[in-house]
Amino acid sequence: xxxxxxxxxxxxxxxxxxxxxxxxxxxxxxxxxxxxxxxxxxxxxxxxxxxxxxxxxxxxxxxxxxxxxxxxxxxxxxxxxxxxxxxxxxxxxxxxxxxxxxxxxxxxxxxxxxxxxxxxxxxxxxxxxxxxxxxxxxxxxxxxxxxxxxxxxxxxxxxxxxxxxxxxxxxxxxxxxxxxxxxxxxxxxxxxxxxxxxxxxxxxxxxxxxxxxxxxxxxxxxxxxxxxxxxxxxxxxxxxxxxxxxxxxxxxxxxxxxxxxxxxxxxxxxxxxxxxxxxxxxxxxxxxxxxxxxxxxxxxxxxxxxxxxxxxxxxxxxxxxxxxxxxxxxxxxxxxxxxxxx
Amino acid sequence: xxxxxxxxxxxxxxxxxxxxxxxxxxxxxxxxxxxxxxxxxxxxxxxxxxxxxxxxxxxxxxxxxxxxxxxxxxxxxxxxxxxxxxxxxxxxxxxxxxxxxxxxxxxxxxxxxxxxxxxxxxxxxxxxxxxxxxxxxxxxxxxxxxxxxxxxxxxxxxxxxxxxxxxxxxxxxxxxxxxxxxxxxxxxxxxxxxxxxxxxxxxxxxxxxxxxxxxxxxxxxxxxxxxxxxxxxxxxxxxxxxxxxxxxxxxxxxxxxxxxxxxxxxxxxxxxxxxxxxxxxxxxxxxxxxxxxxxxxxxxxxxxxxxxxxxxxxxxxxxxxxxxxxxxxxxxxxxxxxxxxxxxxxxxxxxxxxxxxxxxxxxxxxxxxxxxxxxxxxxxxxxxxxxxxxxxxxxxxxxxxxxxxxxxxxxxx
Numbered sequence: 046x047x048x049x050x051x052x053x054x055x056x057x058x059x060x061x062x063x064x065x066x067x068x069x070x071x072x073x074x075x076x077x078x079x080x081x082x083x084x085x086x087x088x089x090x091x092x093x094x095x096x097x098x099x100x101x102x103x104x105x106x107x108x109x110x111x112x113x114x115x116x117x118x119x120x121x122x123x124x125x126x127x128x129x130x131x132x133x134x135x136x137x138x139x140x141x142x143x144x145x146x147x148x149x150x151x152x153x154x155x156x157x158x159x160x161x162x163x164x165x166x167x168x169x170x171x172x173x174x175x176x177x178x179x180x181x182x183x184x185x186x187x188x189x190x191x192x193x194x195x196x197x198x199x200x201x202x203x204x205x206x207x208x209x210x211x212x213x214x215x216x217x218x219x220x221x222x223x224x225x226x227x228x229x230x231x232x233x234x235x236x237x238x239x240x241x242x243x244x245x246x247x248x249x250x251x252x253x254x255x256x257x258x259x260x261x262x263x264x265x266x267x268x269x270x271x272x273x274x275x276x277x278x279x280x281x282x283x284x285x286x287x288x289x290x291x292x293x294x295x296x297x298x299x300x301x302x303x304x305x306x307x308x309x310x311x312x313x314x315x316x317x318x319x320x321x322x323x324x325x326x327x328x329x330x331x332x333x334x335x336x337x338x339x340x341x342x343x344x345x346x347x348x349x350x351x352x353x354x355x356x357x358x359x360x361x362x363x364x365x366x367x368x369x370x371x372x373x374x375x376x377x378x379x380x381x382x383x384x385x386x387x
Numbered sequence: 388x389x390x391x392x393x394x395x396x397x398x399x400x401x402x403x404x405x406x407x408x409x410x411x412x413x414x415x416x417x418x419x420x421x422x423x424x425x426x427x428x429x430x431x432x433x434x435x436x437x438x439x440x441x442x443x444x445x446x447x448x449x450x451x452x453x454x455x456x457x458x459x460x461x462x463x464x465x466x467x468x469x470x471x472x473x474x475x476x477x478x479x480x481x482x483x484x485x486x487x488x489x490x491x492x493x494x495x496x497x498x499x500x501x502x503x504x505x506x507x508x509x510x511x512x513x514x515x516x517x518x519x520x521x522x523x524x525x526x527x528x529x530x531x532x533x534x535x536x537x538x539x540x541x542x543x544x545x546x547x548x549x550x551x552x553x554x555x556x557x558x559x560x561x562x563x564x565x566x567x568x569x570x571x572x573x574x575x576x577x578x579x580x581x582x583x584x585x586x587x588x589x590x591x592x593x594x595x596x597x598x599x600x601x602x603x604x605x606x607x608x609x610x611x612x613x614x615x616x617x618x619x620x621x622x623x624x625x626x627x628x629x630x631x632x633x634x635x636x637x638x639x640x641x642x643x644x645x646x647x648x649x650x651x652x653x654x655x656x657x658x659x660x661x662x663x664x665x666x667x668x669x670x671x672x673x674x675x676x677x678x679x680x681x682x683x684x685x686x687x688x689x690x691x692x693x694x695x696x697x698x699x700x701x702x703x704x705x706x707x708x709x710x711x712x713x714x715x716x717x718x719x720x721x722x723x724x725x726x727x728x729x730x731x732x733x734x735x736x737x738x739x740x741x742x743x744x745x746x747x748x749x750x751x752x753x754x755x756x757x758x759x760x761x762x763x764x765x766x767x768x769x770x771x772x773x774x775x776x777x778x779x780x781x782x783x784x785x786x787x788x789x790x791x792x793x794x795x796x797x798x799x800x
Contacts, residue, residue, distance in 0.1 A: 081797040084755065088594070089512035092505075093477075094519050094727055095685045095750040101594070102511065103485045103755045119797070129791040136787070156776070156784060158766065224622055239562060245621035247773065333571035333624040333769035344766065347457055348573065349478050349758030354795050 070364065077125055077357035079118035082111040118354070125358040130345075132362075133157045159359070162336040163366075168251070169337065170319040170370070173258035177315055178308060180259060181266020186296065188267070189274045200271070207264035215328025218257055219244075247334035254335055257325050262318065266311045273307045274300070309378060316370050321363070338363045413710045417444035418703025419696075423459055424474030426451040427648060429521055429724035430688070433474075436711030445703060455479075463488040468693035471704040476688050477751040478758060480509070480517055485755055489516055489691040495705040507727055509689055511753075519689035520712050521724040523648045524748060525568070525581060526683060526739035527673060532666040533560060533641040541668065545585075545611055545675040545682065548642060552618040555641050564641035565618040566634055569772065570627040576765030577684075578644075583608045584749055585675045585682020596756045596798040598789050600764075601782040607676055609771055609778040616772060624769055638663045644672070647743075650736030651722035669739030671746050681743050684751040687727070756798045763789040 046054075085107035091100045112118075127134045140153035154160045188199050206214065221228045222243040233241050243249045277300055285295050301308075323339035326332060332340065338359060345356035420437060424430045434449040441447040450470065452458070456479045462469035463483060473483060483489045491514040496503050500518075509517035527548075529541060537554040540547075548565075555564040568574040580590065588604040591597060616623050620634070632649050634640050636659035645653075650669050653659070672683035690708050692701050714730025721730075725737040733741055751757075763785045771781035793799040 080795045083800075084797040086596070086755070086798075090510075091512075091753055092508070092510035093750065094506045094522060094687050095744065097510075098750070098753075100753055101596075101755065105485065105487045108485075109487065121795075125795060128795070129787050130795075156770070156780070158788070224620060240621050242621040244625050245623075245773075247775070330570060330625040330627075332766075333773065344572075344762075348762050349456060349482050350756075350762070350792075350796060351460065351482075352792060352795055355792070 073357045073360050075117070076353055077361050078120060078122060080121040080125060080354045081118050082108060082115065083119070084108060085111070121354070125354045126362070129157065130341075130355050131159050131358050133159060158336070158341060159338075159362075162338050162341050165251070165335045166320060166322060166337045166339075166366075169255065169258060169322050170316060172255050173262065173319050174312060174315040176255075176259045177262045177266050178311060180263040181311065182270050182301075182304070182308075184263065184267040185270035185274055186300075188271060200268075203267055204264045206260050207262070207268075211261060211324035212328050214261060215257055215325040218253075218260075219329050222253060244329070244331075250329070250331050250334035254322075254325050254329060254331060257329070258319065258322065261325075262315060265314070269307050269311055270304060273304045277303050306381075309374060313371065313374050313378075316374065317367060320367055320370060338366065413440035413445075413706055415440055415442075415445050415703045415706050418446075418700045419471060420445065420447040420700070420704045420707045421470045422447075422449040422451075422472045422474065422704075422708070423455050423462060423470040424449065424451050425455050425476075425688075426453050427723075428651070429648070429720060429726075430474060432716055432720040432723055433520070433708070433711040436713065436716040437707040438711075440703075440707040440710050445707070447707060459483065460486060460488065463693045463695065466695040467697070467700075468695040471693050471696050471700050472708060473691050473693065474688060475517060475691055476523075476686050477753050478761070480689075480691060481753060481755055481758065483691060484511060484516060488694055490694045490701060491515060492518065492692060492705070495692070495702060499702070499706050500709050507689075509687070517689040517691045518708075519687040520728050521648075521688045521726050522740055522744065523646060523686040523688065523725065524683050524740045524743045525577075525644055525646050525672060526681070526743045527670040528635060528640075528643045528645055528650075528653065528739070529668050529670060530641045530663070530666050531668050532662070533564070536560060541670055542642070543671070543673055545582075545615065545673045548673055549614055549618075551642060552615075556618065561639065561641055563618060563620040563639070565615055565643065566620065566623065566626055566631045566640050567615065567644040568626055568628055568631055568646070569612075569616060569619070569623045570630070571624050571769040571772075572765040573761065574627055574765070575624070575768055575772070576761040576763075578612060579608060579764045579768060580751070580761065581672070581683050582611055582675060584684060585672075585678055585680060586611075587676075587678050587680070590752065590757065590760055591754070596754075596793055598760065598786050598793075600760075601779075601786045605782045606778045609768070609781060611675055613772065613774075613778075624772060633658075635659075635667075636663060647737070647740035648724055650739060651724070654736050655722070669736065669742075671739065671742035672748060679747075681746045681748040683743050683748045685744055685748050686751055688724075756793055756796070759792045759796060759798070760785075760789050763792060 085104040086101050087104045088099055089102050090097055126132055129136055136157055140150055144150035144153055155164065184203055188196060188203065191199060220226050223229045224233065224242055229243060233239055243253050281299050282295060285299050321339050322337045323343065326335060326337055326340045342356045342359045345352045345359065420440065422434055422437065424434065430451060434451060438447045459473045459479065460482050463473060464486065475483065493515050496515060503518065507519050508515040509519055533555060534541065534551065537558050539551045539554055542548040542551050552565050555561055567578055569578055583600065583605065586604045586608050589599050592599045628646055628649060631643055631645050632653060635643055635653055638660060653667060654664055656664060672681035674680065675682045692704055712728050717726050717728045717730035721732055722734055722736045725740045767784040767788050768781055770776045771778055790799060
């Protein structure tokens with residue numbers, strides 16, 4: 046295809062990508078370098094139904110003048126990136142100096158919001174992604190072995206967790222694992238412990254979130270693998286059977302290599318999705334025990350005062366995280382692509 | 388606290404206000420009324436009352452959502468503003484004032500509600516910026532029958548609350564007799580503020596944004612919160628108002644610290660049994676640590692009118708909102724809130740808020756940086772409540788988180 050034609054073909058999507066992806070990212074990067082103006086404070090008398098008090102207020106005219114002069118705010122360089130809410134370099138080095146054991150150092154690190162969120166996000170990504178791959182493949186092989194008449198309904202029910210909106214799915218599970226709920230009450234009875242609560246202990250909350258993540262994403266892996274299974278060459282399978290390969294050997298040496306490109310694709314999608322884990326934390330009200338990078342961004346922007354600089358810095362760090370995670374997978378794909386071209 | 392001490396006086400005062408009769412019909416020629424508010428029965432009644440003003444020339448819409456605080460600044464910054472009125476509380480009015488997004492109401496009051504009592508006027512630096520129409524506070528709810536079973540009196544201090552809870556547990560009546568709104572985040576931050584002010588603490592150094600919570604008073608506050616929640620269901624870090632109300636109505640609690648605005652729904656005959664509703668008493672918020680003031684903060688809800696709209700829309704909005712708060716609306720929804728408006732007869736659901744206000748609880752601080760402190764408290768205290776870190780460490784974390792945020796927002800150097 047001539048370069049000119051190619052350009053015209055991708056122009057619409059290229060324009061959309063620049064407008065809706067590239068420019069917003071540039072804007073976020075710029076915002077992360079600035080912080081709010083110094084607030085000019087004045088003391089005024091506030092009165093209400095409960096009486097009058099002397100209270101501090103922002104001097105709006107003075108602040109407006111500052112904003113007029115510098116609409117973006119004060120330039121802070123990378124200051125926001127290194128403060129306590131983000132990379133916390135000063136706190137890290139203090140923790141390193143003061144802690145006597147590695148354990149003490151890690152407990153100090155886990156006390157910093159960014160690292161706490163990062164550890165959960167990475168754990169979620171690296172525990173849920175492989176489990177989704179394995180479970181998705183197992184379901185696909187299982188469904189593929191069913192008689193034709195049962196396949197339709199089975200596929201539909203297997204897809205349900207993905208069809209349910211994440212927030213709704215997590216809320217339904219949240220109520221089921223309540224101490225009064227079906228699962229919560231059953232667990233208390235089984236383990237004979239009235240204080241057992243999936244919501245109270247951080248470790249159990251993490252496990253709950255991982256289970257939810259696998260439950261929600263496995264159907265995606267399943268449907269992709271199932272589609273792939275329909276294309277496994279029958280001749281190769283038959284040849285393997287004639288050679289005396291067991292069912293397991295056929296899966297290991299014929300089916301899995303055939304599905305490998307799909308596995309790479311699912312890994313790529315899952316790494317990206319799981320690194321952005323957010324809805325289950327809100328749905329399970331798990332913020333006491335587990336926060337993710339996306340949750341931090343959300344929390345910066347909520348409440349009476351919105352911290353745009355903080356949210357922007359965490360967003361940029363998240364983008365960098367996704368890029369680092371995807372690099373090995375992308376390099377592999379690139380190599381495969383080049384090998385095929387030769 | 389010199390202007391008023393008694394909510395009953397407020398109500399009596401507002402009776403005079405309704406005598407004008409000027410609010411009998413809307414009388415709006417034309418304009419746009421768009422209300423942004425929180426979502427609970429009292430505000431739904433108000434919005435429905437305001438919607439009666441809709442006509443061929445007057446458009447009335449309302450967006451009632453619990454996420455209103457996250458919308459309001461952006462929505463009112465637009466010109467013309469997306470909403471002509473925002474219903475706010477002590478804390479959520481602050482960003483609107485800081486941004487200059489709401490207009491002074493003095494001229495509108497003079498023209499359309501000249502008899503509005505002083506107590507409804509939220510005055511900032513001499514200008515009326517909001518009209519308060521209801522009050523709220525967290526206070527104690529107790530089950531009289533359970534207290535009688537263990538031979539306990541109604542507790543007046545948190546130390547007595549702990550005694551009562553111990554007796555209930557020892558008697559084997561309930562394993563988890565207590566609850567308060569301790570969901571990690573805003574709710575948990577609010578419980579700290581209440582208990583800390585009850586201990587006589589100040590959140591900030593005098594005259595500035597420097598934090599002042601990392602001290603023995605803060606430690607005592609956290610220790611009391613931990614001692615109380617040892618009697619709560621282990622899920623307590625997920626308890627918001629909906630959760631605690633449901634627990635109370637299902638009869639699983641004997642003592643709870645909840646919002647007064649839930650009183651109406653708790654005492655009505657829906658979702659509960661007569662055994663529970665008939666034995667529920669709403670009491671003043673307890674004092675703590677030998678203090679004299681109840682460990683609670685007073686809140687008002689009021690309406691504000693956007694700055695970035697035409698004068699015509701502002702006048703239409705003001706009149707429609709006053710129409711939505713006229714005595715007939717208030718008396719028809721008497722138990723939905725502790726109203727500060729004419730037509731309100733304080734009933735049983737208001738008893739707790741009135742008693743807490745009368746006992747001199749302080750209003751929630753209307754400071755531009757209070758929201759940052761509240762967020763830091765809500766985010767950083769959960770680990771202490773789970774028993775994973777010491778009170779001192781938790782307070783140091785709150786202080787550090789607040790300072791980082793306040794520097795970024797320009798409140799601290």
